[in-house]
Ligand code: SF4
């Protein structure tokens with residue numbers, strides 16, 4: 277933890293002087309289960325995209341679905357909602 | 370020119386807030402509220418005070434409004450009492466963590482149950498660790514003075530903490546006393562307009578109240594704690610300036626006949642007035658006793674107390690609050706902790722008395738001091754005694 281700020285260097289009242297920086301915090305670290313999309317089964321219905329509470333389902337240039345693992349917390353909602361059972365939750369190692 | 374006026378102390382507090390040219394007052398007007406906000410509401414309604422008066426739907430909301438308005442850069446005030454403080458307690462911690470210089474008059478009243486809104490200090494003791502600067506006033510003049518001082522101290526860039534001025538329910542809040550009311554120029558010369566260093570500003574956006582993961586929380590709280598402690602020096606500096614300008618002196622303790630005292634009575638608030646009479650009576654009987662009336666509770670003036678009280682044989686602490694299931698009265702406990710590594714320190718005898726509006730008479734204080742002396746010389750000292758309780 278030595279590269280983290282000590283108490284004297286913390287901003288006054290923990291204020292954030294450059295707001296909108298939540299994207300710099302990679303909440304994907306919290307994940308214990310990882311969703312994996314089976315593109316063979318996926319019918320691109322967008323349901324997973326709509327339900328993901330972290331906006332971590334991304335649609336690529338060619339319309340293919342993938343997960344942004346920097347932010348996916350592994351909640352499994354996408355897998356639960358997918359009508360084609362195209363998303364499998366596998367354990368992170 | 371200042372004027373001397375007979376005023377209900379709640380009204381004197383409201384006069385101080387109005388002279389401080391406050392921008393926002395947010396309060397919840399229900400029992401156990403006092404006349405402080407009633408007077409202020411009238412001033413705003415009559416156009417005598419140019420401020421926003423926000424009628425909140427609860428005490429929790431009142432403090433939330435204060436947090437919002439202070440974050441936006443407005444000089445902000447609220448008043449509450451007893452259970453009202455308990456309801457706003459969650460937000461007290463937020464106001465301190467965000468370092469917002471809200472000023473509050475806390476009229477000390479007890480916490481139910483049994484149902485009661487009479488006075489004691491159980492409300493403020495329930496939020497000891499909320500990170501506010503806490504002053505105790507002993508009379509109407511101190512309520513007036515400390516309210517104006519509180520804005521100046523809280524808003525100092527070296528401080529930036531919320532501050533509360535405690536005044537005893539009924540024994541101060543509803544009492545009429547002569548109070549010297551400063552005039553506008555005098556107050557303006559002491560208290561400059563609030564020019565916040567940090568505030569919410571759409572042209573220069575900042576985030577206040579961001580979340581902190583475990584790897585940062587302790588560092589943030591450490592900084593808050595260190596900076597609340599170092600506000601002590603600013604408090605002394607501001608008190609010094611007050612004395613120069615207006616002739617009334619303030620210190621963490623107001624002492625009476627305590628220089629050569631064997632027994633020092635320590636307490637906070639209005640009852641110290643009665644205790645002074647008890648000191649005189651015991652002195653007439655030849656006992657070397659003195660009084661120390663606590664004015665500053667947070668930051669805790671540890672070294673000052675050790676210095677001022679350390680020469681006595683016994684410190685008799687009278688707490689108007691009960692730490693249910695705890696080790697003694699709250700002030701007594703902290704004093705014992707302050708002395709824990711001091712050699713030849715006085716014995717600290719803890720009394721809990723004056724709960725929920727029960728008076729303590731001169732004879733009561735005399736008896737407690739005499740008992741304290743005999744307890745201190747007796748190995749069997751109880752770690753606290755509830756004075757005057759019927760068996
Ligand atoms: S597991 Fe949860 S967070 Fe991750 S992509 Fe699916 S819905 Fe979004």
Ligand code: SF4
Pocket residue numbers: 313317318319320321322323324325341357358359360361362363
């Ligand atoms: S919900 Fe299932 S089928 Fe629909 S887009 Fe997502 S992965 Fe494909």
